Amino acid sequence: MSTVNVVIGASGGIGQAMVKALAQNDSDRPVYALSRSAVAEPDWPDNVVSKVLATDDEQAISDFCQQLKNQGHRIHYAVCTVGMLHGEVNGNAISPEKRLEDLDSEQLLTYFRVNTLIPTLWLKHLVHVMASPGVLACLSARVGSISDNRIGGWYGYRASKASLNMMLKTAAVEYARRAKGTSLLAYHPGTVDTGLSAPFQGNVKPEKLFTPAFTAQQLIKIMARLTSEQSPYFIDWEDQVVSW
Numbered sequence: 001m002s003t004v005n006v007v008i009g010a011s012g013g014i015g016q017a018m019v020k021a022l023a024q025n026d027s028d029r030p031v032y033a034l035s036r037s038a039v040a041e042p043d044w045p046d047n048v049v050s051k052v053l054a055t056d057d058e059q060a061i062s063d064f065c066q067q068l069k070n071q072g073h074r075i076h077y078a079v080c081t082v083g084m085l086h087g088e089v090n091g092n093a094i095s096p097e098k099r100l101e102d103l104d105s106e107q108l109l110t111y112f113r114v115n116t117l118i119p120t121l122w123l124k125h126l127v128h129v130m131a132s133p134g135v136l137a138c139l140s141a142r143v144g145s146i147s148d149n150r151i152g153g154w155y156g157y158r159a160s161k162a163s164l165n166m167m168l169k170t171a172a173v174e175y176a177r178r179a180k181g182t183s184l185l186a187y188h189p190g191t192v193d194t195g196l197s198a199p200f201q202g203n204v205k206p207e208k209l210f211t212p213a214f215t216a217q218q219l220i221k222i223m224a225r226l227t228s229e230q231s232p233y234f235i236d237w238e239d240q241v242v243s244w
């Protein structure tokens with residue numbers, strides 16, 4: 001049996017950097033780079049297997065996991081970067097809510113669909129194909145911490161990341177029985193210079209705005225030290241525990 005690494009949502013700022021860093025750091029393992037669309041001119045090494053996949057479609061997720069299994073592969077690191085904070089979905093502009101009057105059920109549903117449900121579907125199917133030891137990391141965010149919420153705002157993004165964290169917490173109980181060697185990780189990368197954070201970088205000190213390449217290296221360093229006995233983890237880029 002051989003092991004591979006998988007990045008889900010490979011076209012994004014953190015996703016692209018993650019694919020490259022995993023491929024360079026772990027050159028003996030193939031890295032499956034999964035994205036809904038072909039990634040334009042990525043500077044990825046030769047051990048990257050680039051795949052266009054409907055990462056938000058359960059059948060496609062299930063088929064991908066089954067295929068890996070049929071080919072005798074298990075996953076060493078699975079990193080799900082899927083997430084959204086602002087943008088346009090089906091012609092509707094999405095932007096984080098500042099006050100109660102901004103709450104809108106369609107926008108809230110979009111946040112939950114992208115930030116919670118898609119990673120959750122991956123959690124559901126990856127349980128069959130994780131290696132031991134292995135790590136399944138989901139890009140979460142500190143604003144998804146319920147106990148750390150002091151400034152409010154961003155209702156949908158916060159709540160959908162808190163829900164993602166709850167899914168990881170809950171799945172960890174089952175993973176401990178069914179995929180014993182897997183560590184589940186909710187990861188806060190800090191503020192990273194990508195399209196997702198671009199409109200909100202105004203108050204961020206330059207030294208606190210991280211490059212995607214730095215983010216990928218930090219995450220790889222942290223994943224390498226995790227052990228499944230303490231899973232699940234909610235950790236930030238400094239390898240500090242974030243309260244749930």
Ligand SMILES: NC(=O)c1ccc[n+]([C@@H]2O[C@H](COP(=O)([O-])OP(=O)(O)OC[C@H]3O[C@@H](n4cnc5c(N)ncnc54)[C@H](OP(=O)(O)O)[C@@H]3O)[C@@H](O)[C@H]2O)c1
Binds near residue numbers: 036
């Ligand atoms: N940047 C930051 O400062 C920051 C801070 C805290 C947490 N995070 C989290 O880190 C993760 C990656 O963020 P990023 O900064 O790299 O953002 P990004 O460049 O906008 O990338 C977002 C990723 O999410 C996927 N995605 C977006 N909408 C989707 C949808 N409707 N269906 C399926 N996939 C969808 C995209 O995958 P495709 O490849 O399929 O297009 C893309 O790779 C997110 O979960 C974000 O919440 C980021």
